[in-house]
Amino acid sequence: MLPRFRARGGEARRGKDINHKISKRIVAEAERTGRGIALEELTGIRERARLRKPRRTTFHSWAFAQPGSFIVYKAKKAGVPVICIDPAYTSQECSQCHRTARANRPAQARFACKACGFIDHADDNSAHNISRRGG
Numbered sequence: 487m488l489p490r491f492r493a494r495g496g497e498a499r500r501g502k503d504i505n506h507k508i509s510k511r512i513v514a515e516a517e518r519t520g521r522g523i524a525l526e527e528l529t530g531i532r533e534r535a536r537l538r539k540p541r542r543t544t545f546h547s548w549a550f551a552q553p554g555s556f557i558v559y560k561a562k563k564a565g566v567p568v569i570c571i572d573p574a575y576t577s578q579e580c581s582q583c584h585r586t587a588r589a590n591r592p593a594q595a596r597f598a599c600k601a602c603g604f605i606d607h608a609d610d611n612s613a614h615n616i617s618r619r620g621g
């Protein structure tokens with residue numbers, strides 16, 4: 487399962503320092519383990535760091551309201567690949583047949599594809615979609 491970090495809007499004021507610390511830690515971890523970072527576009531983060539090599543990479547998923555740019559900046563400096571993903575899209579897309587539909591997500595934790603019948607835990611299905619995009 488992918489680690490997730492979420493900050494709500496109201497916490498943004500005191501969050502800046504924490505965000506710097508967390509983004510530093512995530513980038514360091516990604517660098518150490520040879521992984522990339524997948525940012526969910528919660529607030530319309532538009533920066534994209536291109537992968538240097540088209541290779542299979544495991545991506546951490548990091549959903550965080552404000553500090554996406556910290557991560558992008560720190561990751562870029564460390565040479566860690568970053569991709570930006572649409573969280574709704576990856577959670578509704580079937581990792582087997584790639585059909586995307588809201589109806590594929592009957593419950594928060596459950597994924598059930600209306601097109602091919604594939605069933606998975608919703609987080610696992612999203613994780614497959616995220617890794618595939620990074621690869």
Ligand SMILES: [Zn+2]
Nearest residue numbers: 580583599602
């Ligand atoms: Zn399917």
